[in-house]
Amino acid sequence: MSTNPPIPLRPTTKPLSDALSKEEERLERQTDEGAQELRPTTREVVLAGGGMWPQDDLGDTMIINMGPQHPSTHGVLRLMMELDGEDVLRIKPVIGYLHTGMEKTGEELTYVQGTTNVTRMDYASNFANELVYSMAVEKLVGVEVPERATWIRMMMCELSRMASHLLFQATNGMDIGAVSMMLYGWREREEVLRIFEYVTGLRMNCNYIRPGGVAVDLPDGWQQRILDVCDLVVKGVSEYDELLSQNPIWRERTVGLGIITTEECLALSITGPILRSTGFAWDLRKAQPNLAYDQVEFDTIYTSNGDVYDRYRIRLYEILESVRIVRQCVEKMPAGDYRVQDKKITPPPRARIDESMEALIHHFKLFTEGFKVPAGETYVSVESPRGEIGCYMVSDGSSKPVRMHIRGPSFYNLQAIDPMGTDSLVADAVAIVSSIDPIMGEVDR
Amino acid sequence: MADDTAREEDHEAEAAGDVAEPAPIPDDVAAAVVARFPGSVFVDSHGQAVVYVEREVIADVALMLRDEEQFTMLVDTVVVDHLVDGARPLVAGIAPERFEVVVNFLSHARNRRIRIICQVPESQPTAPSLTPTYPGANFAERESYDLFGIAFEGHPDMTRILMPDDWHGYPLRKDDAPARVPVTFKGDPSPR
Numbered sequence: 217m218s219t220n221p222p223i224p225l226r227p228t229t230k231p232l233s234d235a236l237s238k239e240e241e242r243l244e245r246q247t248d249e250g251a252q253e254l255r256p257t258t259r260e261v262v263l264a265g266g267g268m269w270p271q272d273d274l275g276d277t278m279i280i281n282m283g284p285q286h287p288s289t290h291g292v293l294r295l296m297m298e299l300d301g302e303d304v305l306r307i308k309p310v311i312g313y314l315h316t317g318m319e320k321t322g323e324e325l326t327y328v329q330g331t332t333n334v335t336r337m338d339y340a341s342n343f344a345n346e347l348v349y350s351m352a353v354e355k356l357v358g359v360e361v362p363e364r365a366t367w368i369r370m371m372m373c374e375l376s377r378m379a380s381h382l383l384f385q386a387t388n389g390m391d392i393g394a395v396s397m398m399l400y401g402w403r404e405r406e407e408v409l410r411i412f413e414y415v416t417g418l419r420m421n422c423n424y425i426r427p428g429g430v431a432v433d434l435p436d437g438w439q440q441r442i443l444d445v446c447d448l449v450v451k452g453v454s455e456y457d458e459l460l461s462q463n464p465i466w467r468e469r470t471v472g473l474g475i476i477t478t479e480e481c482l483a484l485s486i487t488g489p490i491l492r493s494t495g496f497a498w499d500l501r502k503a504q505p506n507l508a509y510d511q512v513e514f515d516t517i518y519t520s521n522g523d524v525y526d527r528y529r530i531r532l533y534e535i536l537e538s539v540r541i542v543r544q545c546v547e548k549m550p551a552g553d554y555r556v557q558d559k560k561i562t563p564p565p566r567a568r569i570d571e572s573m574e575a576l577i578h579h580f581k582l583f584t585e586g587f588k589v590p591a592g593e594t595y596v597s598v599e600s601p602r603g604e605i606g607c608y609m610v611s612d613g614s615s616k617p618v619r620m621h622i623r624g625p626s627f628y629n630l631q632a633i634d635p636m637g638t639d640s641l642v643a644d645a646v647a648i649v650s651s652i653d654p655i656m657g658e659v660d661r
Numbered sequence: 662m663a664d665d666t667a668r669e670e671d672h673e674a675e676a677a678g679d680v681a682e683p684a685p686i687p688d689d690v691a692a693a694v695v696a697r698f699p700g701s702v703f704v705d706s707h708g709q710a711v712v713y714v715e716r717e718v719i720a721d722v723a724l725m726l727r728d729e730e731q732f733t734m735l736v737d738t739v740v741v742d743h744l745v746d747g748a749r750p751l752v753a754g755i756a757p758e759r760f761e762v763v764v765n766f767l768s769h770a771r772n773r774r775i776r777i778i779c780q781v782p783e784s785q786p787t788a789p790s791l792t793p794t795y796p797g798a799n800f801a802e803r804e805s806y807d808l809f810g811i812a813f814e815g816h817p818d819m820t821r822i823l824m825p826d827d828w829h830g831y832p833l834r835k836d837d838a839p840a841r842v843p844v845t846f847k848g849d850p851s852p853r
Contacts, residue, residue, distance in 0.1 A: 311822060311823065312821075312825070315824065319833060320833055356707070482733045482734050482769070483795065483796050483797060484796055485734055485736060485737075485795070485797025485801075486797070487734075496769075498769055503769075504772065591749065592706065592707065592750060593741075593763075594706060594709065595709065595774075597736070606736065606737055606765070608737065608739045608763065612746045612749060618742075618745075621737075621739045623736065627800060627801075627804075628797060628800065631797060631799060631800055
């Protein structure tokens with residue numbers, strides 16, 4: 217159908233008579249309001265197209281743009297959709313509107329400063345970005361992170377997964393029309409962000425996980441606060457479940473919509489909840505465990521239909537699995553250092569700077585020049601809320617990377633729009649984009 | 662650091678002893694690739710299997726990995742510009758060029774990864790596209806084209822993806838610095 221040559225649109229403009237256009241020109245030369253009122257109101261008559269929509273197969277399709285400033289495209293995503301009436305024939309995502317050259321910036325920053333940069337990529341689950349960056353640096357340096365730092369990292373990553381999936385529940389509800397869901401999702405997410413502020417000082421873009429460990433130790437009394445938030449989130453999730461999962465309107469809007477198969481997912485490099493919604497239980501936390509994921513109990517959530525409803529459910533129940541992991545972290549949190557005691561990698565405590573010349577020198581060197589990383593290359597990947605996030609790092613032995621590349625899961629997952637959206641309706645395309653849950657900061661980097 | 666030098670020496674020893682008796686490759690997939698494609702070199706990079714292959718055969722390597730070795734997913738395609746990388750670790754048997762195309766593969770069935778790297782000269786910045794084999798490489802190769810100017814031959818839609826269509830230059834190349842504004846001081850002789 218798309219191979220047919222485009223036919224001209226039906227006449228939309230009524231030809232103006234010569235006299236009328238001369239009068240028009242005369243009026244347009246005048247600028248006062250009185251003349252404007254005299255402007256003939258029948259200048260353009262748009263014809264509706266003459267009756268019924270054509271039933272023939274003339275290839276009468278049109279291409280419309282959705283975005284880049286469309287409330288349901290999650291930031292600045294532009295979709296070019298070829299439509300036949302209301303049926304979507306194909307979708308092409310057009311990205312780059314949020315491209316800020318973060319990989320180029322990453323080459324200009326030292327390894328100490330680098331996490332500040334990468335934490336702004338996937339701004340809805342920033343800990344995963346910081347984690348892959350730090351793990352790549354640690355792999356090149358060859359440093360082992362203390363056990364407590366590992367557990368803190370795992371706990372913060374799972375809290376971040378909760379926040380990200382709560383954000384998804386909010387925006388997904390808003391896109392599909394359950395506006396009250398939006399308020400509830402934001403409400404619970406805010407409580408998780410308060411934990412981030414309490415632990416790291418910042419609600420978002422925390423820059424907490426750094427090469428060698430984490431920035432600061434957990435504050436006093438953190439256990440109770442985190443457990444309280446866990447209870448709140450569990451209560452919230454049961455409310456969402458009650459509100460949406462069996463809601464007939466919600467099911468009408470989501471079940472059987474935007475179906476993708478496992479084969480398509482694997483071919484298109486799609487990971488995370490989208491892959492798991494097709495019945496393929498692949499989770500890097502289970503398959504290739506890093507941190508301490510092999511010491512906690514949790515289940516991989518997967519369903520078999522591959523539609524929008526399944527992706528909603530997977531993300532909903534993954535919140536509960538994250539709560540399980542966080543509770544085990546609170547219970548099993550080991551004592552010890554929160555960062556590696558290597559003076560060449562982690563800065564000295566503030567108090568030591570006043571009394572030790574070496575501490576002052578190390579502090580100065582770390583925050584001006586940074587530490588040197590042996591030449592080499594490595595690729596590290598973890599499971600972010602959106603799928604496999606990876607960091608490919610090339611070092612030349614200096615204190616800045618030659619190449620720092622983040623494999624953003626949203627970037628690859630966006631390729632799923634076309635197979636999912638084909639043969640759907642325009643209104644459903646919104647639900648499909650929402651179910652992919654792209655974060656444009658990570659797509660465009 | 663000490664570990665790394667040890668590894669380098671290991672590797673050099675392996676390369677030196679190549680003529681007499683090639684050292685066994687610990688990774689069987691990498692061994693299969695090296696055996697199939699002459700000119701390929703295996704490197705253990707921090708415990709990860711890396712195979713340097715000739716640029717011309719990288720599509721065939723991908724096809725072999727997909728059809729024979731159960732590598733179900735192309736995880737990532739990256740390009741690296743080594744223009745100013747003085748301390749670049751050289752791989753014996755591989756002539757270094759300015760650009761490297763790095764492709765990460767993942768096998769779900771066998772739960773393992775492999776990385777394939779090929780060299781791309783500055784004078785002819787092209788590489789075979791893997792999109793016909795792994796459609797997921799589509800965006801990544803467009804990004805590499807956009808930011809490094811490496812044209813992937815056989816790609817269905819080799820256009821810019823992140824930068825505007827009328828952009829000149831390739832931003833992630835080391836000699837392309839569009840955002841660099843020289844600092845000017847009061848009283849400086851300037852063209853203005």
